[in-house]
Amino acid sequence: MTDTPLYMYQNQHQFHIPVMGTGHSIDSPIRVAHLGINSVISVVDDLLLEKIRKHYCNEFNLHYKNIPRSSLDGRAERVNAYLETVQQIVSEKFESVKNLPLFENNIKDQYFSLLPESNPLKEAYHAILSITDNKSRQSAEQKLTDQMTPGLIEVNIMAKVDSLKLDKDDNPMSPEYSDASAALRGFAESTLDSALVLSAGFNPRLYSYIADFKDFYRDQTGKIKKKIVLKVSDFRSALIQGKFLAKKGLEVAEFRIESGLNCGGHAFASDGFLLPVLLQEFREKREQLADTFRPMVKSFYESQGWDYPVEAGEGSAPAITVQGGIGTHGELTRLIEDFGMDSTGWGSPFLLVPEATCVDVTTSILLENAEEEDLYLSNVSPLGVPFNNIRGSGSELHTRELADKGKPGSKCPKGYLVSNTEFTENPICTASAQYQLLKINQIEESDADREEKEKHKNRVMEKTCLCTNLGTGSLIRLGIQKPSYGRQAICPGPNIAWFNRSYKLEEMVDHIYGRAESLVPEHRPHMFAKELVMYVDYIKELADQTDPDSPEMRKLGKMRNNLLKGMDVCLEIADHNPYPGENLASLEETVHNQRVRLDEIFAVVA
Secondary structure (H helix, E strand, C coil), X not given: CCCCCCCCCCCCCCEEECCCCCCCCCCHHHHHHHHCCCEEEECCCHHHHHHHHHHHHHXXXXXXXXXXXXXXXXXXXXXXXXXXXXXXXXXXXXXXXXXXXXXCCCHHHHHHHHCCCCCHHHHHHHHHCCCCCHHHHHHHHHHHHHCCCCCCEEEEEECCCCCCCECCCCCECCHHHCHXXXXXXXXXXXXXXXXXXXXXXXXXXXHHHHCCCHHHCECCCCCECEEEEEEECCHXXXXXXXXXXXXXXXXXXXXXXXXXXXXXXXXXXXXXXCHHHHHHHHHHHHHHHHHHHHHHHHHHHHHCCCCCCHHHHHCCCCEEEEECCCCCHHHHHHHHHCCCCCEEECCHHXXXXXXXXXCCHHHHHHHHCCCHHHEEEECCCXXXXXXXXXXXXXXXHHHHHHHHCCCCCECCCCCCCCCECCCCCCCECCCEHHHHHHHHHHHHCCCCCHHHHHHHHHHHHHCCCHHHHHHHHHHHHCCCCCHHHCCCCCCCCHHHHHCCCCCCHHHHHHHHCCCCCCCCCCCCCCHHHHHHHHHHHHHHHHHHCCCCCCHHHHHXXXXXXXXXXXXXXXXXXXXXXXXXXXXXXXXXXXXHHHHHHHHHHHHHHC
C-alpha cells in the first residue's frame, strides 16, 4: 500500500469486490462490509433496487414506503432510498461486531483474521495476545476496536448509459433527469461516506454535474466525504478525465485499471495494449497525475473563495488499482510489488462465494461446472459492446426460445439501454421486439443471399434484455421471484473456469493472500497469458469479417503491432522468478504460440 491518506483511499484489504452485473453484487455490502471488505453496487436498475430494498426492510424490520414509477424524480429517490437502507444495515451490523469481545472465535475475530498479514491492525491484534497486564490489555483492545472501519459501500454508474427521459406527454425532460444524472443525484444526496465509481466511458455532462454537490469537495479538515473513482483503460484516459474534473476542483481518489478483455461484464477492448504495458506506464508516470491535478484543484478553490486545506491536499495522490482476471496470490503479489498497484479487484471468483454475492442456485451450478470453452465474448449486449458470457444461462435459453417461436425480442419493460434510432424518432433498444422485427423485415427485403440473411438475422436475435435478466438471479436467490421464471443472465470473466465449486468467504480470502492451499490448479495460465490469447482471438474474429483492403484492416495491423510490443514485455516478465503460485512458465509458451497465430491471421489477409 502507498502512503496515501485514509480520507482519499480507504481499504483495509489488498482487494475489493467489483461491480458484477446489476444484481450479483447488489447486496454485497450487506454481506461483507461489516467484515471490512469494500464492494461495489450497480445503480443502473433502480426498479431492481426498489424490490431488493423492500426485501431487506422486511428482513431487518425497517420502515418501507414504496416509491412509485410515476414519481417525477423516482429514479433518484429509489437509488437514494436503497443506499440509505444498505448504509443503515451495514452500520448496525458493524456496530454489533465492534461490541463483541475479542479472542472468543466470533465475527469480530473473523474481521481481523481476514486481514492481510501486512495490515497494522492485524499486527496489533496478534500483539495483544502477549499483553499480560489486564488493564493494559483492555486499553489495547479498545484502541484496536476504535480503529476498525467497515468496508466501503461503493456505487457504480455506467457514465454512457445515460438516456434522456420523456415526460408523460413525450416531451424531453431537463438533463438532470437523465438516467446517469438521476442515479448520481441519488448517491450524492445520500449520507454515505463512500466512493462513486464511474465506468464505461467519459460523459462530460455527467462529470460537470458532479460539481453541483459539495460532498465531492474537501471540507475544512481536508476530508472528501464522497470520493471519485474512475475505471480507465489507459494512462492517457486517466489524465484527460482527471484534468476535466480537476478544472472543476474535483479530485480523483482512485484510478481503477481494468483489462480490456479479460474481465467480467462488458469488454472495452484497447488497441492491443496489454495490461502489463498499461501498468508499466502508470508505474512510471503516476506522480504526474497528482502533479498535474493539484494546481488545477487549488486554482478552482481560490476562484470560489474557498480555503484549500494545503496540508491534507499536498500529501494526497490518487490510488492506482487493477482488476481483470486475477486468480492467484502470486499474480496479486506481482501487481503490488512489481507494478506498484495499491490494491486489486477480484470479481468473478466471488460469484462462487454465497456469503459475498447474490447468485441463484441454478446459475451457481452452471458457474461451478463451466469449462473454458463455455465462457466467451458474446454479441448479446444491446450496447453493441462485446459482453463476457456463459453458455447455457437462463437468459440465453429464453432468448433462443422466443426466436424459435417466431417472437424474438423483449417487451423492453425498463428501457435503460435504449440508443438506436435506425427506425424510430425516439431511441429504442436493439434487444426489443420492436427493433428486432423491424430489422428482420429489413434483412428479408435486402438483396443478400439466404445464407447471409440467416446469419444477419441470428446476430439480431442474439441481443438479450440485460436490463431485466441481469437482475433476475438476485431476485431468485432472495426468494422474491420463483426459480421457474428463469431468464437469469450473468457475466463472468473467463477466470471463473478455474474455480469449480462453492467457497466460503474465508477460503477465498485465504486464497487471495496465499495463506492456504491454492483453489486453482498449478497449470492455470497466467492472467497476462490469458489476456494475450483473448486479444488474438478478438483480432481473428474481426479479421474474418473485414475486407483486406479496408481501413479497418489497417487498424487491425496497428493492434497487431501493439500486441507484439506487449509480448516483448511479457517475455521480460517471464524471465523473472515467479512469486508463489504464479505460473510464469505459461507466459513464455503463450507468447510463442500467439505470435505464430498472429502471423497466420495476417498471412491470410495479406
